Amino acid sequence: MKEPRSPASGFNIVGKRTPLVDALPKAAGTAVYVDDIKLPGMLVARVLRSPHAHARIRAIDTSKAEALPGVRAVVTGAEAPTKFGVLPLSKDETAMAVDRARFVGHEVAAVAADDEEIADAALRLIAVDYEVLPAFVEPEQAVKPVPPEHKIHDYTKFPDNTHRLVQHAFGDLDGAFRSAAATADGRFKMAGLSHAFTEPHAVLAHFEPTGRLTVWSCQQVPHYLHRALAEVLGMPMHRIRVIKPTVGGGFGGKSDPFPHEILVAMLSRKCGRPVKLRLDREEVYFVHRGRHPTKTKLAIAADADGKLTGMDLDVVIDGGAFGSFGIISSYYNGVLSQAPYRFETFRYNGRRVYTNKPPSGAMRGHGAVNTRFALETLLDELAEKLGLDPVELRRRNLIPPNSTTINGFRITSNGIAQCIDECTRRSGWAERRGKLPYGRGLGIGCGFYISGSALPIHWTKLPQSTVHLKIDMDGGITLHTGASEIGQGSDTMAAQMVAEVLGVPIDMVRVVAVDTDLSPVDLGSYSSRVTFMNGNAAIEAASKIRDKLGRAAEILLAQRTKYGVPREYLDFADGWIYARTNPELRVSYMEALTLALENNGALVAKGVYQSPPLEVATHKGAAAGLSPTYSFSAYVADVEVDPDTGYVRVHKIWAAHDCGRSLNPIAVEGQIEGSIHMGLGQALMEELRFNKGQPLEPNLLDYRTLSAKQMPEVEVIVVETNDPEGPFGAKEVGEGPLAPVIPAVANAIYDAVGVRLRELPMTPDRVLEAIDQKRDKPALAHAAE
Amino acid sequence: MLLPAFALHQPTSVDGAVALAARLAPDFDWVAGGTDLLPNYKQRLNARPHVVSLARVAELRDLSTSRIGALVRLRDLERDPAIRATFPALADAASQIASTTLRESGTVGGNLCLDNRCYYFNQSELWRDAKGGCLKVAGPICLVVPTQKENICWAAYSGDLAPVLQVLGASVGIAGPDGRRTVPLVEFFQPDGIRRNVLARGELLTHVEIPETAKAYRAGYRKLRQRDTIDFPILGVAAAVHLEGDTVRDVRVSLTAVDTIPVWIDLADERDKRMSLAWIERIAARVLERVQPVKNVSLRPGYRRKMAAVLTRRLLVALTT
Numbered sequence A: 001m002k003e004p005r006s007p008a009s010g011f012n013i014v015g016k017r018t019p020l021v022d023a024l025p026k027a028a029g030t031a032v033y034v035d036d037i038k039l040p041g042m043l044v045a046r047v048l049r050s051p052h053a054h055a056r057i058r059a060i061d062t063s064k065a066e067a068l069p070g071v072r073a074v075v076t077g078a079e080a081p082t083k084f085g086v087l088p089l090s091k092d093e094t095a096m097a098v099d100r101a102r103f104v105g106h107e108v109a110a111v112a113a114d115d116e117e118i119a120d121a122a123l124r125l126i127a128v129d130y131e132v133l134p135a136f137v138e139p140e141q142a143v144k145p146v147p148p149e150h151k152i153h154d155y156t157k158f159p160d161n162t163h164r165l166v167q168h169a170f171g172d173l174d175g176a177f178r179s180a181a182a183t184a185d186g187r188f189k190m191a192g193l194s195h196a197f198t199e200p201h202a203v204l205a206h207f208e209p210t211g212r213l214t215v216w217s218c219q220q221v222p223h224y225l226h227r228a229l230a231e232v233l234g235m236p237m238h239r240i241r242v243i244k245p246t247v248g249g250g251f252g253g254k255s256d257p258f259p260h261e262i263l264v265a266m267l268s269r270k271c272g273r274p275v276k277l278r279l280d281r282e283e284v285y286f287v288h289r290g291r292h293p294t295k296t297k298l299a300i301a302a303d304a305d306g307k308l309t310g311m312d313l314d315v316v317i318d319g320g321a322f323g324s325f326g327i328i329s330s331y332y333n334g335v336l337s338q339a340p341y342r343f344e345t346f347r348y349n350g351r352r353v354y355t356n357k358p359p360s361g362a363m364r365g366h367g368a369v370n371t372r373f374a375l376e377t378l379l380d381e382l383a384e385k386l387g388l389d390p391v392e393l394r395r396r397n398l399i400p401p402n403s404t405t406i407n408g409f410r411i412t413s414n415g416i417a418q419c420i421d422e423c424t425r426r427s428g429w430a431e432r433r434g435k436l437p438y439g440r441g442l443g444i445g446c447g448f449y450i451s452g453s454a455l456p457i458h459w460t461k462l463p464q465s466t467v468h469l470k471i472d473m474d475g476g477i478t479l480h481t482g483a484s485e486i487g488q489g490s491d492t493m494a495a496q497m498v499a500e501v502l503g504v505p506i507d508m509v510r511v512v513a514v515d516t517d518l519s520p521v522d523l524g525s526y527s528s529r530v531t532f533m534n535g536n537a538a539i540e541a542a543s544k545i546r547d548k549l550g551r552a553a554e555i556l557l558a559q560r561t562k563y564g565v566p567r568e569y570l571d572f573a574d575g576w577i578y579a580r581t582n583p584e585l586r587v588s589y590m591e592a593l594t595l596a597l598e599n600n601g602a603l604v605a606k607g608v609y610q611s612p613p614l615e616v617a618t619h620k621g622a623a624a625g626l627s628p629t630y631s632f633s634a635y636v637a638d639v640e641v642d643p644d645t646g647y648v649r650v651h652k653i654w655a656a657h658d659c660g661r662s663l664n665p666i667a668v669e670g671q672i673e674g675s676i677h678m679g680l681g682q683a684l685m686e687e688l689r690f691n692k693g694q695p696l697e698p699n700l701l702d703y704r705t706l707s708a709k710q711m712p713e714v715e716v717i718v719v720e721t722n723d724p725e726g727p728f729g730a731k732e733v734g735e736g737p738l739a740p741v742i743p744a745v746a747n748a749i750y751d752a753v754g755v756r757l758r759e760l761p762m763t764p765d766r767v768l769e770a771i772d773q774k775r776d777k778p779a780l781a782h783a784a785e
Numbered sequence B: 001m002l003l004p005a006f007a008l009h010q011p012t013s014v015d016g017a018v019a020l021a022a023r024l025a026p027d028f029d030w031v032a033g034g035t036d037l038l039p040n041y042k043q044r045l046n047a048r049p050h051v052v053s054l055a056r057v058a059e060l061r062d063l064s065t066s067r068i069g070a071l072v073r074l075r076d077l078e079r080d081p082a083i084r085a086t087f088p089a090l091a092d093a094a095s096q097i098a099s100t101t102l103r104e105s106g107t108v109g110g111n112l113c114l115d116n117r118c119y120y121f122n123q124s125e126l127w128r129d130a131k132g133g134c135l136k137v138a139g140p141i142c143l144v145v146p147t148q149k150e151n152i153c154w155a156a157y158s159g160d161l162a163p164v165l166q167v168l169g170a171s172v173g174i175a176g177p178d179g180r181r182t183v184p185l186v187e188f189f190q191p192d193g194i195r196r197n198v199l200a201r202g203e204l205l206t207h208v209e210i211p212e213t214a215k216a217y218r219a220g221y222r223k224l225r226q227r228d229t230i231d232f233p234i235l236g237v238a239a240a241v242h243l244e245g246d247t248v249r250d251v252r253v254s255l256t257a258v259d260t261i262p263v264w265i266d267l268a269d270e271r272d273k274r275m276s277l278a279w280i281e282r283i284a285a286r287v288l289e290r291v292q293p294v295k296n297v298s299l300r301p302g303y304r305r306k307m308a309a310v311l312t313r314r315l316l317v318a319l320t321t
């Protein structure tokens, strides 16, 4: 598509620094979040949670709670045993624990009451009879066979707590390792992470006397919530309306349908009153769905020319108590690991296990981040063994544009070579790397990411994204979309697409996003799909309107000039429709619109997006990771390590990212800077520590995200490849930019003090331990002589 | 999270506060800025039915280089020109506490009387229940050292000002039903995460006195934490030296966040020594020997212990050159 006749004067708004359309309301405090919504007669809900990591629930007595004045409804799991889950392949959740509590914090019962104090008091009156079961909190425990009655989920076919096994093999891997000129290998351990979004989950449900249910929730994926509500509540979808108000960040943490969303609807249905639930931060750590803790074993091989010949990867993924997005994570940890490099052979064993901990799920950079840390670290080690500069080794192995990876991904636009050139040139790589004083170093890390999962989670042939437009006599353009604005800028992006095509200022476009009664279905804000898919749908819809306006303009110009101007020769810009060859010949947008509306009424149009068929490979799981296009990035980090304390200070990141065309530089830079902030948190300090399965630091003081004071200077380098299928050539920038920063820092630490870290985060104590071991080693060797 | 219900009392004088406290004891807590007490109350950590606010007691607000009222806000301490000129270490330590907004409320008295902190203590009711309770909140044992003979609480004292004030030789003024007294700050703290200090119920801390002799010392503070803001110390070292030429007439070192109280290092035998790197190393070694952190706040105890020596060494080098 995806570029309807670009105006002679260049773009109207594409590529211009455009403030996000929801920035002012947010800054002024007028944006409405779920917790701001108050309905007459609204009740407050609180949730009773399991104090046991694993326990059978023998009985729940709610009678005392129900008798407490001010309590309007109490619900338990037995009232809604239907299982759900974001992936149809592992529906293993219920609205509340039915007969088994599977982690500390698992929802067991819920209360709706006149106020929070009464609801809190009511929770204390609920008596639960638990039979404590052995808890499996470490993945090592989870892969030992257990009696079926102790399995965390009994539906799996495994004798232990394995949830999913993925096995991929391409080419003669053993041969590649046997004939390798050099190999590098290591065992890595990456901690689990919380998304640490600003707004804790909140949901408001209103079951009306008409039998219709409205649910307001901070959701990235309202469509799947819509489906899950219908399934679990046994209601037809048309009786349910899901509304997503302003959302205070998601990063993947608001993309499952959640138990708390369903139980609030149950409470409202039970008492006929609106019910609101607002989670505490600690509860956010229970709901969780953050980055999976992983243990990764990786070996790579190269021939004497520095050509990568083999990659052998084994990952154990700690899933926590439920499936969530875990099957996808199990694939992504492997299939998103090779590009931007070409490996001749590849073997992947991935195992996701259930443990009695809060469920892990999807988080920014889903599945690609942890393996990337391992791979990019080993590439550096391999380069050293081959006597090559780490950048040179990478350059020799890049996959070219318009090619196919060994596991069948279609690569189209690909700016990785330029990304590497730019970030190394600007950072002074050749002059500085390996030559800085002890304690200071440079490191590189690359990456790539899907720009929208090509296959929908629910196997249907419905479009993946649809946009409706409506223009009436006021001239304003109402854009209905199911794309979920969660702070990433999708409303702005969609409005930009329409404003560009119709040549009007962006403030003429008003976005009505995600109200399932009003907006067409969009699959949601995950897998970095929204700009690519919803952007294309918006362009298609706007192009149809443009045709209608063009026809009207043609008529008007025919009346005013001798020969008229055929539609194909009209450009749309600045609120005018004019002849490309002679801008004096023009009609205003409003004039053309007025004529187009005559005897016709409001202009409406629809645009859709559906990915092209991409599946070429046929192995099991071949569809995982397929995307209409991919983003690429290369970063250089400049760090300083204090060798006495192990503290790492990141001075600067040169971040080169290929996002196709940069539709809005402000948003592109914001996504890259935000990704770096988040990635540095994972690199240096973020870590979900557990104590017998219980999150040890379920708050934002002790669970440390990077503070503003640690944020380094970031030089964003946007590499524009102009993707052939992207909206005006754009592709993703929301997730891909996170992964490279972690290995870039790790490799820079090596350059600075000569130690390799195998564990994330690289906290000062771990860094110092590595430095001390290196110091001790020569001494020990000496002593042994 | 909701605050539990309590009755708020707002006396306007120290005598009024003491009289009120005598009536309410033991069912009350003092509150000054509330930046420590209120988060703890929300987590139902020993919340009491009465809270006596000191905010309206004007006589607790003195601020000079010899006397700092308990109600002086950290933000005012950190910006006070006389304090900055005379005791820069104190202003510096204050400026590293929590965040700017919290320092607008947090007070000197609240900081000294700060409740101790621990993984097992600073948690919600559900969290603690799941562990079977923590000794400091009426649970059966201390979960940090569950196998110890005496069952004492190991929660870490984590205030930033105390070690600095200790090395400046400060004392604190205390008012209570039995009148007023002054206690050297090195004797104020009690080695038990529950007991914490010598204040009897009904007593309050009125002010800090810094002796004139403190002006002869060069003092400094080094704080270890993962972020350069907001975080409590995982280790803090304060030191003061009295130099005459290259002779060290006196040296004092105190550490925070490594024990249930600020750890005062007895260095009487290191007085009147010639300043040298070897002398600094000896003191760092003494610190290493004395400090035994336990696993109750972030970063490994062994690492924090090592850092106690590293920061002491760095601080002494800075103070003596």
Ligand SMILES: Cc1cc2nc3c(=O)[nH]c(=O)nc-3n(C[C@H](O)[C@H](O)[C@H](O)COP(=O)(O)OP(=O)(O)OC[C@H]3O[C@@H](n4cnc5c(N)ncnc54)[C@H](O)[C@@H]3O)c2cc1C
Residues within 6 Å of the ligand: A701, B029, B030, B031, B032, B033, B034, B035, B036, B037, B038, B039, B054, B070, B071, B074, B096, B097, B098, B099, B102, B105, B106, B107, B108, B109, B110, B111, B112, B113, B114, B115, B158, B159, B160, B161, B199, B203, B204, B205, B206, B230, B231, B232, B233
């Ligand atoms: C996010 C966060 C980060 C923080 N970081 C730090 C940090 O880095 N370093 C640090 O030292 N602190 C930190 N704090 C703790 C706190 O903010 C400060 O210690 C502050 O100085 C406490 O003073 P306050 O007046 O607010 O105390 P309050 O909360 O009012 O009181 C604290 C305790 O002292 C008692 N108390 C108060 N005044 C008196 C008095 N005059 N006599 C007797 N008892 C009294 C109270 O009863 C209570 O037990 C942090 C707090 C938060 C929430």
